Amino acid sequence: MSRPNHAEISVEHLTKQYSKVRAVDDLSFTVHAGRVTGFLGPNGAGKTTTLRMVLGLVTPTSGTATIGGVRYVDLPDPIRHVGAILEASSAHRGRSARNHLRVICRAAGLPDRRADEVLEMVGLHTVGGRKFKGYSLGMKQRLGIAAAMLGDPRVLILDEPANGLDPEGIRWMRDLLKAFAAEGRAVLVSSHLLGEMQQLADDVVIIAAGRLIRQGPVSDVLGETAGVAKVRVRTPQAEQLSAALRDAQLEVAVQPDGSLQVLGAEPARVGNVAFTAGVELHELIGEAADLERVFLELTAGKAGAR
């Protein structure tokens, strides 16, 4: 149990067939202890369905999802092992936040004081007595995290937790999840905010149309496509520069805004070609491979294919 980096969540050949749509299609991946794993995919890729199958809320058509080798529904007192945040608006509108947490404590056999402890942890202790309907979206997200922390779990599963959070809230969440992973726990977090994920995740699992596209450490996934460096260049003499770049065996594409995109070259090379050709440059930008671009390239055309 204390062994670092062992697989905490193991998804094997998971499939969910709805009457017409195969929401999740033979999906396999693992989530390791001590790491934040980003679960990425376009809207409708099957992220939420997958997480709900991992948590025993949705029954898979086939395949298995286990946590520490055990199905969620077979875990004794599961919230002591797994904390989950699935949707912000999941408390009774007329019940106070503190009572919402106490209900969960009672059901899980945890002492009532855990409710106050986690409220303090997420900074809601001063508004714990307020009814849920008076909560802002950001406060609801914090309450969701508080609920997930009640059982002091070793695995945390979050579905789009950044939704509704302001930039400060997002930073707070990022620090919290990183600290959580640093303690040797496993974090699986789905998101469509890819920039955020690049700063947060150690590993990524990318899916589209219910299928696995790529899994691995963020650096590896970025590296796979880093070879295709791109340079954006803006010049009043676009035709002249295009010709010169093609002469230099570089691939050039004219962008809708009139700038040129050069594939397979470093900015220095492009600058050198332009200088040699006597072309005036107004802008020269090397576009480093980022998760967003990699993601778009990997999932391009797959979202609509269902």
Next chain:
Amino acid sequence: MNLISAELLKLRTTALWWIFAIILVPLWGLALGFNWLTMNAALSLSEADLEEAGLGDLERLVSGLYTSGQFSGVLLVLLLSAILVTSEFFHLTATSTFLTTPRRERVIIAKMVVAVIIAVVVWLFTTVLNLALSPIVLGTMDQPTYLGEPFVWQAIGLNGLAFVLWSLLGVGAGVLIRSQIGATITLSVVYVIGTQVLSVIFVVLSEFVWEPFMDLRVLVPTFASDLLISGPQLPDDPPRWVGGVILIGYAAVMSVIGTLVTKRRDIG
């Protein structure tokens, strides 16, 4: 036990229970007043006229007085029991509930226990009020209290049984119907006007289709409930225990089907 405690806390921490309590008190008062007036009117009639007016015998009237508030009380318990389940879906708390307790049948069982507790509390509440006020009501009509008569205590006991069985039926209905508005409307309509409407249907069926259909009207839950509480009214009516068995049957079948459905259903 943890789950029952959690379900009781859920009930206590929203406004619903005391809204129902506030509704219950005037409805109980109305029922007592109505029973008082009925009895007053009945006592001025002779034994034969009583039968003719469809008021039953004195025993039945006294029993009715000591179980005042049953009609509205059972309705409120029935609705509250259903809402114990439907509110989980209405307020999207089912996810949180089933994450904490993935063995969903345990949640349903805990809700049934809480529904029975509600039923017993409402029954105790109305019974205490009735035991306090009915002797006074009877006194104003120069009647004895009848508290030494076994039939009064039998009526009170059967009243409690009816409360409990209807609460279980409510949980089962809530699981099956799931929509909060759908469940409350369906249950209210079936409970309030079901007996009359369905009795007409059964009369028509027995008249024009097949006579034994009339015997089947005991299958209507409200009719079965009446049979259990008041005993047979017509010579052809089945004995009292049949009503109890039918109500238990409804509660059991709906609970089992509801639990199986809940176990298989995808949440969210």
